[in-house]
Amino acid sequence: MVKEEWRGLGEIPFTDKLRALTVPLERWHRDNFGDMDKKILMFEEVIQKIDDMVSNGSYDGTVEARRKALVACCEKWYVRKELHWKQMSRSRHAKGMDKNTRYFHNLAFAKQKNNRIDTLIINGRLIRNQVRIKLATREFYKDLYHQERSPEMGFRDGLVERISEEDSSTLEMLPSPEEVKEAVWDCESSKAPGCDGYNMNFIKKC
Template identity: 25%
Template sequence: MGSKGASGGILVAWDELCWISVEEWIGNHSLSVVLQRVEDASKVFFTGVYGPSLRVEKRRFWEELNVVRDLWVFPWCIGGDFNEIRFVGERSGCRRTTRNMVAFDDFIANHELVDLPLAGARFTWNRGENPKLESWGPPPFRLEIAWLQAPRMEERLGEWWSFLKSEGPLDVVIGRKLRFVKKKLREWVKEKRAFDKNRLRWLESRIGEINFLEGEGNGNSNFREELGRIKAEHNGILLHEKISWRQKSRVKWLKEGDKNTTYFHAMASVRRRGSRIEFLEAEGEKIIDKDEITGVILEFYKKLYSSDGS
């Protein structure tokens, strides 16, 4: 079914080695296909839906699906975008049960349908940001270029590396030292971000005070010198933040002097969503459960780094 304006269309596909299309029916918001199994000639029918978003059209939507159910007596599978939820907890920010939610729930009950449980997300419907998945543990450690531009950073790294005393095989010693340096670096980054945030507030407040005094005619050379130092420090902190977000977003074509980090925030968020593992396919099976995905990954690397001999 083709799209209508900005609304998406409907596409129903099946494996022709397993199923043969026998009949079809096209409505205003649904597309139904009767399929006959090649193996035993049994029949089912599937309905793909794209529900209307306007409330006044939803009643006609349920009526259309009632008509579809009466067309055939075979087992029925229905799926797609209903543009509706059954319960308050299925939509982010929903606070009350509406008539349309009740109508959706009644439709499922009247036709003895089974609502498949949700997996991998908190909501079936969420505006704007993607639904937040469960915590998958700490994020991977990545060194940021901006950290190395901080004063005394090379000296600080050397002190951390030398501080931890360890004995044993060289690879074990290096691994312990790297983990210790990573831990200390994360602590330093957390403290620095908190300091920079508070420092920016003070600098911006002081810049406003000096500008006000000069506007009132109370400025002098000392104020102008202080303003120059404060602006230089202020720009330095903003530049540090911009470099950090630019690396996270992997966008390199903007000029170094651009202080607007909103674009980099957006690109970094897009990359973070694109890097998330929502499911894995292992040995021909699609896995969506978080614990099962974790187990598959661990087993893969255990086999990869296990030694068969000396």
Template identity: 30%
Template sequence: MEYMSVDSEGSARGLLCIWDPEIFKLNGYCSNRRFILFSGTFLNSFDYVLLNVYAPNDASIRNILWEILVKLKSIFPNPWCMGGDFNEIRNNGERIGFSRRDKGMKEFNEFINKCELTDLPMLGRKYTWCNAQENEKWSRIDRIMLSPEWLISFKLKLWGLPRLLSDHCPLLIRKDERDWGPKPFKFINAWTLHPNFPSFVENTWKETTVRGGPGQALLQKLKLLKLALKKWNSEVFGNISTNLKAAEVESHDLDISVEERPLLASERDRRRVLQNEIWKLSKMMKWMWQQKSRVNWTLNGDKNTRFFHVMASCKQNRNIINIISVNGVIHKEPDTIKQEALLHFKKQFTEDWANRPSLGGVFKLVQVNHHFQELEIEFSEAEIKAAIKECNGNKAPGPDGFNLL
């Protein structure tokens, strides 16, 4: 192993970073009393920057640290992974037993936005620090924040581990390799922009023959349509980003040719086709990422696929159920989580009645006389049909025996 460290001073703790040189290759570093920064390559494929931070307790000095780190972001432009003790929270919900300190929170959030970092949600616990005294104070001042490239390249989860001797709990960031089984079918709105999509769905639905009752037939038809749509998506709709990039490259090559010579008629026609295709594919990309991220496109300026890709990854991190507690028992494995969820909803929608009530007996018609006194009178079926016929102008009743009463 290799390491870098900053010694402690008095009650102020030090910093230590340890890594395996066969996995991480160090290319450069920078450090002072409050942080260790080193850049390198992970498995010869992913260049990134790691920061180990210990922010001061004084809010004014802490803001100076934020300014230093913002400047370092331009010097070390590779994707950042920054973690440690920031001695600051992002909102009032991240602490218990403290007075308000809005200025420090505002400066901390502005720093995160300037560095374009994503704060990973913590699983397993809510707070990371406790003063362990009679009047307990809790807060989440330890965290790990990532640049968007991390979220695009890796599926990472942040766990808060048990707090033992220290007043801080350890944080563990790891790749989520749990198998959640087949993914549910999702309809992509951008499919509707393809000219062949409506006729494909209609023909597939008509050509599908199934047996059984109406409900069973509908279920089987939807299953078969889903399989057909998956195949159509891969074979016909294709990879939008790949097709868009290829069209942009070809269009750019034609633009370069114009600078050297006049284009042939066929080349001019091809360029018009490419421009139209680029416009349609760009619109498809916009629809697709807008749907995945659930962010209003019109409120966020021009097309920014990277931003929406990150938003979609963050939404997935927030929404997924990674751990549940049932009667005090913690479940982390996908199979047990799905089983407990199934049992919960099965219990909610199970009837306790052994026998359901049924309607029967003589039907009665309630009328009100001129003095608004209720009269309960029994009628036979023949008398009811005669009364309906009379009220409808002696017209014959409809197929169900009733018209308008």
């Protein structure tokens, strides 16, 4: 479907093609993955009816084969639903990662409880007082990252050299298609999608 839609869009810019693909992709998703819960519920109800028949003594090879087929179809929809929500979670994380949701606060609070320092050895003594532990920790890192005053130096004091015209031209050159492809293929395919909704796995298959 993607290949056919891609060819039909003609020679328009790549980003415009991705934007135009959202409509047929939404339609394809609705036709193939819409009402997943209803389909799973339907399979589960039929399987339950067969199990009731078996418990009542109505059982033969045909019933067993039908039950196996229904269970296999139901398992496929379970996998589809899991993949669907995995992708949805990544997409929502990319769009709303800066939102201070209740889930984020609960998660941070749980981690804070696990990361709590109850005791600390200071100058050979075991300390449990939280105020003293905080003060000792702050002083430790204050001394650790203390920077002595250094003489001020300018750009013309031998720190920066002027690059050659050849190096300057190389830096301003546009990347080749091979370099772009290499950079894309080095990215992890299952990473969260960008603002356009496409992850790297989709881009690679285009």
